C-alpha cells in the first residue's frame with residue numbers, strides 16, 4: 128500500500144509503512160514466538176516498533192532485544208504498575224534514567240524516549256507515590272531533551288498539571304488516549320501527540336471515536352500496546368502488532384480518509400516526535 132504512495136510522491140520517507148509507537152514486544156507473552164510475530168507484522172505492513180521501558184530490571188533485556196533488530200527502538204522508564212516494585216528511592220530515579228539512556232546511546236542502542244511513565248487511578252499504588260516516581264522521569268526527559276511516553280488512566284487533570292509544571296521541550300505522546308476533544312487539544316497544545324490504539328475499534332467508545340475524528344491529523348500516532356488492548360472481536364486474546372492495520376483502517380473510516388493517508392501521516396508524525 129505504501130510503496131505506490133511513495134512512488135507517487137517521489138519521497139522515500141513515505142515508503143515506511145505503519146509504525147507501532149507502543150508495543151511491549153519484550154514481554155513474556157511473546158517469548159515463544161517473538162520472531163514469528165515480527166515476521167507476520169512486517170508482512171502486514173508494520174515497519175518499526177517502539178518498545179517502552181516499564182521497570183529498572185527490564186531495561187537490560189529490553190535493549191538486548193533492540194540491539195538485535197534494526198527496526199526496533201527502546202525507551203527508558205518506570206511504568207505506574209511497576210512503581211510498587213521500585214527498588215531505589217524516587218529521588219535517585221532521575222539520575223538512574225539519565226545514566227541508562229546515556230549508556231544505551233553510547234553503546235549504539237536506539238533509545239528514543241523516556242517512559243512509559245505516568246499516573247493510573249485504577250491501581251492501588253497511592254497517587255502521591257505515583258507522582259513521586261513520575262516527576263523525576265519528567266525531569267529526566269527535560270534534561271535529556273527526549274520525548275516522553277505517558278501512561279495516563281483516569282488521571283488527565285493530574286497528568287496535565289504535571290506536564291504544565293515541567294513543560295518538556297520535546298513533548299511526547301499520551302499513549303492509549305481515551306477522552307474528549309477538549310482534553311486532546313490541551314495535550315496537543317503542550318506538544319503531546321495522541322497514541323491511538325484498540326480502543327477506537329469498540330463502537331461503545333463513542334467519545335474517543337468522536338475525538339480522533341475531530342483533532343488535527345498532525346496530532347495522531349498509532350500503537351498496538353500489545354500484548355494488551357485487544358481489538359473489538361478479539362477480547363481475551365493476546366494483542367499483536369500484526370493487527371495494527373486494523374487500527375489504521377478504523378481511524379481512516381472515522382476520519383473519512385484513506386488507509387494510505389492514515390499510514391503516511393501517522394508514520395511521519397511518529398518519526399518527527401521520536402526523531403527516528
Ligand SMILES: [Zn+2]
Pocket residue numbers: 149151179243352
Ligand atoms: Zn504500555
